[in-house]
Amino acid sequence: HTQEPWKPFNRSRVYMADLESTLHYSLRVELAAHTVIKGGALTSLREYVSVLAKYFPGRPVVTNLLKSLNAWLQNQTGDEISYEALREILDNTAQSPNTALPEGERWVACQGSQPHFRRYPCGMWSLFHVLTVQAKDAGGTDPKEVLSAMRSYVHSFFGCRACAEHFEVMAEESLVEVDTLSSAVLWLWSRHNRVNNRLAGALSEDPNFPKVQWPSPEMCPGCHSVKDNGEHRWSQPQVLPFLMSYFSSSSILADHLE
Ligand code: FAD
Numbered sequence: 001h002t003q004e005p006w007k008p009f010n011r012s013r014v015y016m017a018d019l020e021s022t023l024h025y026s027l028r029v030e031l032a033a034h035t036v037i038k039g040g041a042l043t044s045l046r047e048y049v050s051v052l053a054k055y056f057p058g059r060p061v062v063t064n065l066l067k068s069l070n071a072w073l074q075n076q077t078g079d080e081i082s083y084e085a086l087r088e089i090l091d092n093t094a095q096s097p098n099t100a101l102p103e104g105e106r107w108v109a110c111q112g113s114q115p116h117f118r119r120y121p122c123g124m125w126s127l128f129h130v131l132t133v134q135a136k137d138a139g140g141t142d143p144k145e146v147l148s149a150m151r152s153y154v155h156s157f158f159g160c161r162a163c164a165e166h167f168e169v170m171a172e173e174s175l176v177e178v179d180t181l182s183s184a185v186l187w188l189w190s191r192h193n194r195v196n197n198r199l200a201g202a203l204s205e206d207p208n209f210p211k212v213q214w215p216s217p218e219m220c221p222g223c224h225s226v227k228d229n230g231e232h233r234w235s236q237p238q239v240l241p242f243l244m245s246y247f248s249s250s251s252i253l254a255d256h257l258e
Pocket of ligand 1: 110126129163189
């Protein structure tokens with residue numbers, strides 16, 4: 001990685017450039033490690049691309065690409081696909097006008113102070129928070145649809161294997177409790193905070209982006225309250241609308257797109 005010039009950004013906003021960079025990395029880099037995709041991994045890929053096609057709140061060219069990729073995947077009737085064939089759908093957009101997945105990584109709110117910090121894992125969290133919120137906004141029918149897709153994608157493909165194992169343990173433990181689209185949004189938020197808690201002070205932490213219980217009292221004063229015994233407590237009726245607004249498609253900034 002060559003160090004790119006730092007892009008100033010608003011620390012309390014989501015950027016489409018991060019979400020597109022995440023799609024690029026996931027579909028062109030992470031999946032490329034699998035020459036052939038079959039069995040459970042193929043099912044995971046289908047679920048993942050299906051939720052992306054349904055809920056990714058992107059630019060029309062990008063959502064068109066995700067829809068053609070989804071249609072192509074659903075049409076593959078064999079038990080396996082080659083990554084090469086998938087890659088052709090991603091890149092060979094000449095026959096399908098107005099479809100494209102921009103190439104390369106342009107991290108903005110997921111920039112790290114060093115190239116080995118943040119970036120794709122930060123983008124992955126952001127993407128799935130956005131997707132759970134979009135599914136609720138769109139009135140999806142299956143409350144677990146997005147989280148199950150995330151769980152299987154992470155299990156089959158996420159490059160950080162220790163992360164995948166940790167995430168699977170959390171999903172195994174409590175994903176069954178998710179029974180509404182709102183509880184899906186809150187489940188991902190609270191599990192992400194558990195991960196933040198575990199990783200606070202670890203070597204993987206970017207010193208410029210310390211792991212905190214999120215959102216901070218500065219970002220959402222009403223989200224925080226205090227129990228009678230003085231302990232901190234989240235005020236969930238405040239957290240949900242905060243998340244719905246923070247990750248809503250209308251709040252995503254389009255700066256730094258190519
Ligand atoms: P991230 O934790 O990546 O968060 C990205 C952004 O999301 C933050 O900047 C903030 O704006 C927002 N945010 C923060 N907390 C929340 C929240 N609770 N709800 C909603 N939004 C929030 N690394 C390990 O070392 N060990 C692991 O076991 C591990 N497991 C992981 C599992 C998954 C599924 C993923 C996607 C990543 C995992 N990682 C793990 C990576 C780690 O969680 C961070 O992504 C990475 O360290 C980069 O941190 P960051 O500072 O960019 O913030």
